[in-house]
Amino acid sequence: MxxxxxxxxxxxxxxxxxxxxxxxxxxxxxxxxxxxxxxxxxxxxxxxxxxxxxxxxxxxxxxxxxxxxxxxxxxxxxxxxxxxxxxxxxxxxxxxxxxxxxxxxxxxxxxxxxxxxxxxxxxxxxxxxxxxxxxxxxxxxxxxxxxxxxxxxxxxxxxxxxxxxxxxxxxxxxxxxxxxxxxxxxxxxxxxxxxxxxxxxxxxxxxxxxxxxxxxxxxxxxxxxxxxxxxxxxxxxxxxxxxxxxxxxxxxxxxxxxxAHIEPAITDRVPDRLEPRKGFLISFAEIADAWAASSIAKRLATAALLFCAAAFCWGLFLGTFKAFVRSGAASGLIGLIFTLSLSWVILETLLMNLKAGPYARASSRFLTLLKRGGIPFAIGFIACFVIALIEKLILAVLAP
The missing domain is CATH 1.10.510.10 (Transferase(Phosphotransferase) domain 1)
Incomplete structure (x- = not known):
């Protein structure tokens, strides 16, 4: 067995x-x-x-x-x-x-x-x-x-x-x-x-x-x-x-x-979506295909997650704007990069849930999420660290 x-x-x-x-x-x-x-x-x-x-x-x-x-x-x-x-x-x-x-x-x-x-x-x-x-x-x-x-x-x-x-x-x-x-x-x-x-x-x-x-x-x-x-x-x-x-x-x-024998159907006006899209970005057609193939329960779950994610990201954006006003450009830039990086990970998670684009073709969707969402988030995190380090160095040099 x-x-x-x-x-x-x-x-x-x-x-x-x-x-x-x-x-x-x-x-x-x-x-x-x-x-x-x-x-x-x-x-x-x-x-x-x-x-x-x-x-x-x-x-x-x-x-x-x-x-x-x-x-x-x-x-x-x-x-x-x-x-x-x-x-x-x-x-x-x-x-x-x-x-x-x-x-x-x-x-x-x-x-x-x-x-x-x-x-x-x-x-x-x-x-x-x-x-x-x-x-x-x-x-x-x-x-x-x-x-x-x-x-x-x-x-x-x-x-x-x-x-x-x-x-x-x-x-x-x-x-x-x-x-x-x-x-x-x-x-x-x-x-x-x-x-x-x-x-x-x-x-x-x-x-x-x-x-x-x-x-x-x-x-x-x-x-x-x-x-x-x-x-x-x-x-x-x-x-x-x-x-x-x-x-x-x-x-x-x-x-x-x-x-009468079989005649070819009139298909020249029907879009062909069978060829997988190459590249990093996922087309709207691929998302639409995945949405159409999903069950009603999965659609409702995805819509609920999307609403919660949008509210969460909006809150992060407002926090970033306040940091920019109170603490200066460096803090605002760090907050903006972090917000964009986290939003990207959330979006990729939703696409994974729908099995859209590369998530439908991958043998392991979790590894695909790590590659498509984890790597950009890591780059954003490193960028935030570098900006914070540069800000400290500049303040140290300019300090009396």
Whole structure:
């Protein structure tokens, strides 16, 4: 056991974090690099209590162009860790947010990749359980289904899922405890995904029902069937839904669907933040990425710490100003340097808490804090000492 844990820790430390992609209840997702490898990988940490090891054993056997390849898995005391192939592209959510709703031909092309990937999973008795816009990557070679963090192997012995996970609006009703999930649960999610692409609005958001009602009758009926509350009323497979969707769209005089294939998403207006920034300063984009990836609890804690730090630094600044007025320029300068040095350390501590910039990529965030915060503070402290020493020497020389 001890040797296997040491080996898992060694493997975990061999990767360097490039960027934190997400942090949520079902685990964290990181973009990582490995020494000697040109490719980037995705490392997902899943809490051991919800990790479905049987599903990952099956996933490691799958090789399909529409699904990320599993590189390795290992287990830490609190985490089940999976390293997967990184699929370069933009999420369907980013593409729709940027370019708006999609036409039927483009939607069918993306559904072709999603349904193919779901069908492969279902062939291994695996239910994805989180088919949503954020988990569909639109690349130059097609649409890929990613993030299998809550995937599970079907279990006919259970009456309902033991964990209630998924993306609101796209997760099937049975994922909230009504029944056991199976391939038809993913069909529900794919139907919701189709509605999202054709309307540009997420299920549950204002205007969604009206937008779906405005779709062609055959298309709306196809989506309504896929999103039926009762699983037996839905299309019974992803392939069946894709055929029905294509037929419904062709029935609406859309000949482009006759041979529709995946088209590259309109991504030239989506900012690329995957490349790590070089240099000492942390960009606002990196801070924004870290903030977006943080949990609500971490955001509230960071905001509270920032308020307290700002009040503390303001008090130090006022004290520095008083020292300048009462004791002269040297004392004021010492106070100013000390205040700036301490403020820098506080700021770096907040950035470490958010895992922003280099703190997301470092193997040891504490050592990174010592380097980025401790060294400037030490330089400031030495500067204060030198100024105080020079002041004493000058006073000694000028003394009568």
């Amino acid at each position: 001890g040797d296997s844990l040491l080996e898992a820790l060694r493997r975990d430390e061999s990767y360097s974090v490039v960027k934190i992609l997400a942090e949520k209840a079902s685990g964290s997702t990181e973009l990582v690099s490995s020494p000697g490898a040109k490719e980037l990988y995705v490392r997902k940490r899943i809490p051991v209590e919800i990790a479905n090891r049987a599903a990952w054993v099956q996933l490691a056997r799958i090789s399909d162009r529409y699904l990320p390849r599993v590189i390795e898995t290992y287990e830490l005391p609190d985490w089940f860790v999976v390293v997967c192939e990184y699929v370069e592209g933009y999420s369907l959510a980013e593409s729709v947010d940027c370019a708006g709703k999609l036409d039927a031909a483009r939607a069918a092309g993306i559904l072709e990749g999603v349904c193919r990937a779901a069908g492969v999973l279902h062939g291994y008795d695996i239910v994805h359980r989180d088919i949503s816009p954020s988990n569909v990557i639109v690349a130059a070679d097609g649409a890929h289904l990613i993030d299998l963090g809550i995937a599970r192997v079907g279990d006919t012995r259970s009456r309902h899922d033991t964990t209630k996970l998924g993306t609101w609006g796209f997760a099937a009703p049975e994922q909230y405890g009504f029944a056991q999930t199976d391939a038809r649960s993913d069909v529900y999610s794919i139907g919701s995904l189709a509605a999202y692409m054709l309307t540009g609005i997420r299920p549950g958001e204002e205007g969604f029902e009206q937008a779906v009602a405005g779709l062609p009758t055959e298309v709306r009926a196809c989506i309504d069937r896929a999103c039926s509350f009762e699983p037996s009323a839905r299309c019974q497979s992803a392939a069946e839904f894709l055929r029905a969707f294509r037929a419904a769209c062709v029935g609406q005089a859309d000949p482009a669907l006759a041979g």
